[in-house]
Amino acid sequence: MPIVSVKNISLKFKMEQNRANSLKEFCVRWLKRDLKSEDFWALTDVSFDVEKGDVIGIIGHNGAGKSTLLKVISGIMKPTKGTIEAYGNIVPMLELGSGFDMELSGRENIYLNGAILGYSEEFLNEKYDEIVTFSELGNFIEAPLRTYSSGMLARLAFSVACIVEPEILIVDEILSVGDADFQEKSRARMMDLMTGGTTVFFVSHSLKQIREMCNKVVWLEHGKIQAIGKTEEICNMYEGAKHE
Numbered sequence: 001m002p003i004v005s006v007k008n009i010s011l012k013f014k015m016e017q018n019r020a021n022s023l024k025e026f027c028v029r030w031l032k033r034d035l036k037s038e039d040f041w042a043l044t045d046v047s048f049d050v051e052k053g054d055v056i057g058i059i060g061h062n063g064a065g066k067s068t069l070l071k072v073i074s075g076i077m078k079p080t081k082g083t084i085e086a087y088g089n090i091v092p093m094l095e096l097g098s099g100f101d102m103e104l105s106g107r108e109n110i111y112l113n114g115a116i117l118g119y120s121e122e123f124l125n126e127k128y129d130e131i132v133t134f135s136e137l138g139n140f141i142e143a144p145l146r147t148y149s150s151g152m153l154a155r156l157a158f159s160v161a162c163i164v165e166p167e168i169l170i171v172d173e174i175l176s177v178g179d180a181d182f183q184e185k186s187r188a189r190m191m192d193l194m195t196g197g198t199t200v201f202f203v204s205h206s207l208k209q210i211r212e213m214c215n216k217v218v219w220l221e222h223g224k225i226q227a228i229g230k231t232e233e234i235c236n237m238y239e240g241a242k243h244e
């Protein structure tokens, strides 16, 4: 049985054409029926199944719908049509720091973020030292997050998400954040999780990373599946198409 089943997913955004600049203007225009919007389909009829332990790379050009697809799978966005069936706890690492409070310290955010991910205080107490060590934040763990660089935030987010061994991990370009050493460590940790059976969805513009880490690839273009299959085959097709 697939661990994740994406069934005929379509997602529509409403694009406002003549945006109101104030609430008053909005109300006046609404009364005059002068608010125009156009439908934009970011995803159209996307379907595929994922088996436990698969590492799925999602590729495609800018605006193809990759991040939108990850948000739909994570449950952050609701599809306009279609359904997602997922059997396992999903840890999304999408918008970095989205589960963080910038006024709280790193330590407090580990507990906050851990709780959002569904982990008990007891479990987080047990894992706390491991998370801090992995993040390499040292004494900064007691400083408020607003004093962190984006690389430090990424390290904290990655450390919380990965130490807890999720069943389904959703990652958007995270390996491009942080310095080279931390990127290498993150890659190694993801490899560990994958060999331990974690199912991963991974968006990257780096075909090198996709080739190294993924066993299957979904190639999206204009919100539709262009091709899906084994990593090498799809990456070769994608590279070939680029040079046509």
Ligand SMILES: Nc1ncnc2c1ncn2[C@@H]1O[C@H](COP(=O)(O)OP(=O)(O)OP(=O)(O)O)[C@@H](O)[C@H]1O
Binding pocket: 013, 014, 015, 040, 042, 060, 061, 062, 063, 064, 065, 066, 067, 068, 069
């Ligand atoms: N909130 C939104 N409202 C309207 N349109 C949106 C919204 N979010 C995304 N889009 C549009 O949906 C399309 C898909 O966006 P998405 O971010 O999923 O693409 P992507 O493949 O991840 O792109 P990139 O490689 O540039 O990150 C784009 O055309 C984008 O402009």
